[in-house]
Amino acid sequence: MKISACVIAKNEEKNLLRWLASMRVFADEMIVVDTGSTDATVETACAGGAMVYRFEWINDFSAAKNFALDRASGDWVVFTDADEYFTDESAPRVRPLIEEYDGAEQIDGFIVRLINIDMQTGTLLGTTAQVQRIFRRLPHLRFVGSIHEHVENLSGDSAREMVMTEELTLYHTGYSPQIIRHKSQRDLELLSARRAAGRHDKMDDYHLMDCYYTLEDYEKAAAYARKAMALPEQPVGGEDRPYAILLQSLILMNADDAEIDASYDAACKNIPQKADFPLIYGTYAWERGYFTAARRAYAEGIRLHEQHYRVGDFSHVLAPLAYERLGAAAELCGEKGAAAAFYIRSLREQKRHLPSLKALLRLLAETGAETADVVAALNDLYDGAADAGVLAQVLVDTPFPLAALYYEKRGGAKFSARRRLLLTGEVCAAAASLIEDRERTAAVAAAHMEAFSQEEQGRIAMLLPRSCRELSAAPEDMRMRRRIARLSGERI
Numbered sequence: 049m050k051i052s053a054c055v056i057a058k059n060e061e062k063n064l065l066r067w068l069a070s071m072r073v074f075a076d077e078m079i080v081v082d083t084g085s086t087d088a089t090v091e092t093a094c095a096g097g098a099m100v101y102r103f104e105w106i107n108d109f110s111a112a113k114n115f116a117l118d119r120a121s122g123d124w125v126v127f128t129d130a131d132e133y134f135t136d137e138s139a140p141r142v143r144p145l146i147e148e149y150d151g152a153e154q155i156d157g158f159i160v161r162l163i164n165i166d167m168q169t170g171t172l173l174g175t176t177a178q179v180q181r182i183f184r185r186l187p188h189l190r191f192v193g194s195i196h197e198h199v200e201n202l203s204g205d206s207a208r209e210m211v212m213t214e215e216l217t218l219y220h221t222g223y224s225p226q227i228i229r230h231k232s233q234r235d236l237e238l239l240s241a242r243r244a245a246g247r248h249d250k251m252d253d254y255h256l257m258d259c260y261y262t263l264e265d266y267e268k269a270a271a272y273a274r275k276a277m278a279l280p281e282q283p284v285g286g287e288d289r290p291y292a293i294l295l296q297s298l299i300l301m302n303a304d305d306a307e308i309d310a311s312y313d314a315a316c317k318n319i320p321q322k323a324d325f326p327l328i329y330g331t332y333a334w335e336r337g338y339f340t341a342a343r344r345a346y347a348e349g350i351r352l353h354e355q356h357y358r359v360g361d362f363s364h365v366l367a368p369l370a371y372e373r374l375g376a377a378a379e380l381c382g383e384k385g386a387a388a389a390f391y392i393r394s395l396r397e398q399k400r401h402l403p404s405l406k407a408l409l410r411l412l413a414e415t416g417a418e419t420a421d422v423v424a425a426l427n428d429l430y431d432g433a434a435d436a437g438v439l440a441q442v443l444v445d446t447p448f449p450l451a452a453l454y455y456e457k458r459g460g461a462k463f464s465a466r467r468r469l470l471l472t473g474e475v476c477a478a479a480a481s482l483i484e485d486r487e488r489t490a491a492v493a494a495a496h497m498e499a500f501s502q503e504e505q506g507r508i509a510m511l512l513p514r515s516c517r518e519l520s521a522a523p524e525d526m527r528m529r530r531r532i533a534r535l536s537g538e539r540i
Contacts, residue, residue, distance in 0.1 A: 052122030068096035070133035157183025163360035167221035174362035178285030232262035291315035323352035
């Protein structure tokens, strides 16, 4: 059994190294179809062991991908985009999975879970998809659609199927904030040109919804979201997206409360297990001052999040804020224990959610916690070495200065000597250090006054202490003049 890894690419030299490394784990051949690169894409592919073919771009993604299929020789094809790669855990599982199902002739391929991540930080963006990326190399399996292309079974045999697998996960960097707007503008232009030529696709409304939402045209995004809901078919795993985009677009448009409420109710009714909807609605209600409704929605969103969360879901992005605000609501009701529990849950979800950290530290201070108690609580939530720098900075402005020094020592990032004096309570020593720094700066300025213009000298003189501007027999003034003379090379 032979596996071909295929990709089409244009100016993808930065992504291609990672793609090659991912595919090399399981592929017997790697095929790169270049559609007009002006960077080192071709050279990178060749150096990485791929077979490279050129295809003249004709504004048709399916044509380019089918061209690649025609050059593959494997029994199975793994066809991803250049900005997609299998996780380290998934790549070694690809070949065993294919081998397991190779003899099941009715199985044409697999649908895998795709998680969008930021290309620079690697953080989850909160959006996922279920995509066809592994399939048999057979004549009836071809890409269709000039944009948002996908594999279709053209045989007419409804018994053949694509199987969803939970064993494999793809990471996708193409939705990173730095590039998604440009890609959406490109997609919108291609869609518009095709439709102007009279060629319509059954999924156009869905894709136009996505384009307009990314481009922040929320009125059109909402209109196409409503059309997308009515489509007889939805992308596998993407059935919830029109409801989410409609709800978010209405909120961002400052639509009437009644219209937003109706959208929220419809979303919850049609997809009742989705935590995103109550978490989005809770944020909207909180920010409009509807605190009772917000608290109720947040509680429901958290319940669904804890029951149904899968890695990459958008609820992971919203949950830390929901926990924090449920903590704030509990505080207002005098429920400090419950509030602390919510803040801790927020930090377990996202340990860098600083509002929750600061709120937790404030509660600990109000309950009379000692430094040792605070350190023990934080060590339970954080990696002492990796997170020490952040903890040290946050603790500076709290009633736990010794805890700040503890984490400063563990983190490697150093406070200034004056900051340490203040944190240890040596206020007089810190003040003396500040005065010394000021006098040293003043002496340097006075010693080299002639190096400045007349206008600048006047400004400096206004800032200098009296001892630098006029004669005086006071001991401290004599000491300053001797310092100035020493710096300027003169004797006094």
